[in-house]
Amino acid sequence: MKRLIFTLLVMALVTGCSSDDMLNDIQNNTKNKADNVYDLQKSKMEAMSLADNLNSSFESSITKSSNTVYPNYYGGNYINEEGRLVVLTVGDTIEFRNRIKTRVISDNFELEPCLYSYNYLLTTINNLNIFFDTIEGKKMLQELSISAFGLLDNKNQVFVDIKDLNSDKINQFKNKIMDTPAIIFCNTDFECSTHLASDIHPGGPLYTTSTVNNNKGGSFGYRVKSRSTGAQGFVTCAHVMKTQTAPVYYGLAEKIQIGNCVKLINNGDLDGAFCQVTNNGFTLSNQAAFGAQLSTSIQTLSVGADVLMDGRTTNRRAWGVVQATNVSVSFKDKETGLYTPLYKGLTQTDYECQEGDSGGVVYSTSYKTVGMHEGGGYSTFTYKYIGYYWPASTVNSKLGVTRY
Structure with a gap:
């Protein structure tokens, strides 16, 4: 009996020591992982600041x-x-x-x-944009099922995303459109589609009709004022507002008109709108829908940089990484089945985005204003999200507005 008790005690001691060691290992591993994440984010923040210096120098x-x-x-x-x-x-x-x-x-x-200068890559993108704006180009865009094209800055190449990619489509592209080793072809099997993406917080929900049971609308972008008149308001996507004088409503059970769209641009250079808030009962905020206190400073992000988006439907702070810049995309409207103009100069990311997020605010991890969400969705081929946003510099320049 004593021998059995002694054996059990030894086993208990060994088990106790093993459990303590295991717990310490788990705690150390957890701490190390947390430290690594913190160090990586700290490094990325510094890299983003240095990239700002570089971009500003040009x-x-x-x-x-x-x-x-x-x-x-x-x-x-x-x-x-x-x-x-x-x-x-x-x-x-x-x-x-x-x-x-x-x-x-x-x-x-x-x-x-x-191998290639940035000027050469941008010229390649520009030449593709010019071609796809022609009647022949628009036809080829649909015949080859070209979803998007843009710069892969980290690979120093231009990508062309073709649905159901095969050698015949590649040869047609090279023979009829452009043949340069700077272009690589990829296939995400993703058909881009625009999603109509009010608490007047950036990324919050806005509506374009007062009908209680009609949720058509999108998301607030960020707070701006007109350079010419000083009128205060916000930016969102033109495809959300539809028309230049469209009213903007806020509210859930009861929708109240807060203002009107006063400037709308929907061509290849921008899908954007400036809406003036005229209802004195509402105040525009720089605090994003999910808590971030946004800076009025504009930031241009490099490929590999972390990026965040607040939108109406995703209904949380969506986190992703910049994948490509200067991207051109032709979106398909889910309601009409028609294609939009070829939008040029978008940035591609992998943050989560859904129908109703369009117009939402895009910002950096330092909470600087990065841009306005355009559209995107989920790829059943890669099992990943693809999101596109307009750089804030483009939005502000084209609409004649500035952050405040």
Whole structure:
């Protein structure tokens, strides 16, 4: 009996020690993972700040046509998986390090050699945009089932997304549209469609009809004022508002008119609207629908940067990563079945987005204003979301508004 008790005691002690060790291992692993996440986010924040410096350094090169001219040695930039800024250069990376260092105002970045200058890639995108705006181009867009095209900054290439991709479609593209090794073809099997995406908080719900049981509408973008008149209001998507004088309603059980759309642009350069708030009973806020206190500063994000979106239907802060820039997309309206104009200059992300989020605010992890959500959806091929937003600089410039 004593021997049995002794054996049980030994087993209990061993088990106790093993449990304690296991618990310590779990706690240490959890702490290490948390530390790693914190370190990565800290690195990304610094990289985003350095990318801001780099992008701002090119602004002095803006020509009369408002197009930025980049140095011929510059191939783009992105943030890698370690959270570091990577700058691409054509040719000798040692020769250009000091030039980039002056622009970034830091030496905490990596250089990577590339084949194509950023100017060349942008010219390629521009030439595709010009072609697909023609009658022949619009026909080819649908014949080849081209979902989108844009820049993969981290790969220094232009991507063309073709549904049901095959060699015949690739050959047709090369023979009839453009043939350059800078273009790569991909297939996400994703058909882009616009989703009509009020608490006057950015990302909150807005309505375009007073009918209680009709939820047609979208999402508030961010607070702005007109540069010419000083009128205060917000931005959202043009396809949400439909017409230039459309009323804007807020409310759930009882919808109250808070203002009207006063400027609407829906062409290849922008799907955007400026709505003036005239009801004195409502105040516009810079606090996003899900709590973020947004800065009025505008930020341009690099590929690899974290990005957030608040929208009406997703109904939470959607988190994603920038995947491509200068993307051109032709959306299909779910209600009419018609295709929109070829929208140019969008940014592609992988944040969650649903019908009703259109017009929602897009912002960075430092809460700077990044843009306005356009549309997107869920790919049954990749089992991932694809979201597109208009950069705030484009929205503000085209609509003649500024943040406040």
